[in-house]
Amino acid sequence: MSTVTRFAPSPTGYLHVGGARTALYSWLYAKKTGGKFILRIEDTDLERSTQASVDAxxxxxxxxxxxxxxxxxxxxxxxxxxxxxxxxLLAEGKAYKCFCTPEEVDAMREAQMAAGEKPKYNGMWRERTDHPADKPFCIRFKNPLDGVVVIDDMIKGRIEVANAELDDLVIARSDGTPTYNLTVVVDDWKMGVTHVIRGDDHVNNTPRQMNILAALGATLPKYAHVPMILGDDGKRLSKRHGAVGVMQYRDNGFLPEALLNYLVRLGWSHGDQEIFSRDELVELFDLSACNRAPSAFNTEKLLWLNQHYIRTSPVAHVAKHLQWHVEDQKLEISNGPSLEQLIAVQGERVKTLKEMIEVSRYFYEDFSAFEENAAKKHLRPVAAEPLKAVQAHLAALTEWTAEAVHAAINGAAESLGLGMGKVGMPLRVAVTGGGNSPSLDVTLALIGKDRCLARIDLALAFIAERGEAA
Structure with a gap:
């Protein structure tokens, strides 16, 4: 039998990283076994389901x-x-009409709890035939009264649940709409799902769903329940821990490969290997190697992976994703280096694509002020002479390349008998506005000759004004 897996999110919010990991595991298992992967939108919660969530x-x-x-x-x-x-199910006597009001069911459960019993529906309408003609009713499944449901979970191992612990769950509401536990069973059955890989918050639903499948004469799928993801404080991952929606990670400057690589390792391992290509994941993924215990999210580890993928991925691929951030941060790049050139010089220096844009604006945009601390330290009156000397050497260049710029800076330092630090740092602040940049020769080459000379003029004016104020 060919493998069929599915990812079945409810469209009541964004795609959570926990859901993304479940989708990834289901996708990987289908790919590894040569099967198919189904996407199913479980939108029966009409009040909370939205098109915006579907789109997300x-x-x-x-x-x-x-x-x-x-x-x-x-x-x-x-x-x-x-x-x-x-x-x-009604016709076959495997389900029945229940005329209990919600208040009656609540009272039933309160009485059971007061008596120290497990609260559940007591089956009072299970065998009754004295149905009132004008009273609303729901439909309940006739759960077996005895025996044990055995889940041979592919991750958690063998789980046994006594049928006596389960009640007759509602499969259709009084308005006729089906409930989750029915729709998921019917869909898995009719779609031929062979492996249900989902979060372990569904473990309690599984024996109930298995009983309905058995009542329908359906072949039971295999189940694999993935432990939840925790924040670094040991509590269930939520917004208080930072970004939890998948697209928020895109917005924050992560590459999809980094998030995928991180998520797959958040509960699964293959020896000590940390970095996997997509093809390697398909080849190596094994549900039986998934952890049974919850995993804690570590943003620093994700940042490390993201930096690795920024450095090592094909530049064209990184540029495609960087383009989104260019547009999102409204950076006009027509008058500066190409994104490929930018990645080449900044890729080793940043952890996210968003950061790359934030620290690279000086390549594309002019500025009217310098970073306060950098200017205070490096644009002092003593820096005026080195800046004038290097400006003259740069202005004399007939070709504007990193090599030529490097020679001009060295020539200016030698002409004054100064070390590179006395020339280089004032120059860096002058042309970038701050104290951090890639190597000076490459930085100036990418900024362009006219811009560099004009920015040195701006720095000299700043120094002169500072001297007058003193």
Whole structure:
């Protein structure tokens, strides 16, 4: 039988990194086994589901390049199918009408808790036939009363749940709409899903769903429940820990490969290997090697991976993703180096693409003020003579290359009998506005001759004004 996995998010918010990891594991398992990967949008929560959330899920999946073979399927377009299955279960005596009001069910559970019992529906309408004609009802599944449900979980191992612990869950509400536990069962059955890989917050649902599948005569899929992701404080990952939505990581300047590589290792390992290509992941991924315990998110580790991918990925690929940040930060790049040139000089110096844009504006935009601390330290009156000398040497250049610029700076320092630090740092502050940049010769070459000379003039005026103020 060919492998079929699925990712089935509810469109009630962004694509969470926990959901992205589940999608990745499902995608990898399908690819590794030569099967297919289905995307299913579980949008039966009509009050909370939004098109914006659907778009956010699609954006996240596309950005991570987790391509699906079938779908997206929408549960709201499959209501007729669910109604047919409910009618079948009713006709076969495997489900029944329950006329209890919500208040009656609440009172039932409160009484059970007061008696020290596990709160659950007591099955009072399970065998009754005295149905009132004008009272609303829901449909409940007749869960087996005895026996044990055994989950041979591919990650957690064997889990046993006594049927006596489970109640007769609602499979259709009083308005006729199906519930989650029915729709997911019907979809997994009808779509031929062979492996359900999902978060371990669904472990409690699994025995109930297995019983419904058995009642339908369906082949049971194999289950793999992935432990949750925690923040560095040991609590469930949430907004208080920083970014948790996939697209927020794009916005913050991460490459999709870095996030994927990080997420796959957040609960799975292959020896001590830290960095994996996509092809290596498909080849090596193994559900049985997933951890049973929760994993803690470590942003510093993710930043380290991102820096690795910025440095080592094909420049054209990095430039494609950097272009998004150019547009997002409204940087006009037509009068400066190409993105490929920028990556070549800044790629080793930054941890995110967003940071690359933030620290590179001086290549493209002129400025009217210098960083206060850098100017205070390096644009002092003593720097005026070295700046004038280097400006003269630069102005005399007939070709503007890194090599020629390097020679001009050295020539200016030698003519004054100064070390490079006495010339280089004032020059760096003058042409970039601050104290940090790639090597001076490359930086000046990329900024351009006219801009460099004009910025040195600006620095000299700043020094003169500072001297007068003193």
């Amino acid at each position: 899920i699609m954006d996240g999946m596309n950005w991570l390049e987790l391509d699906w073979d079938e779908g997206p399927f929408y549960q709201t377009k499959r209501f007729d199918l669910y109604k047919e299955v409910v009618a079948q």
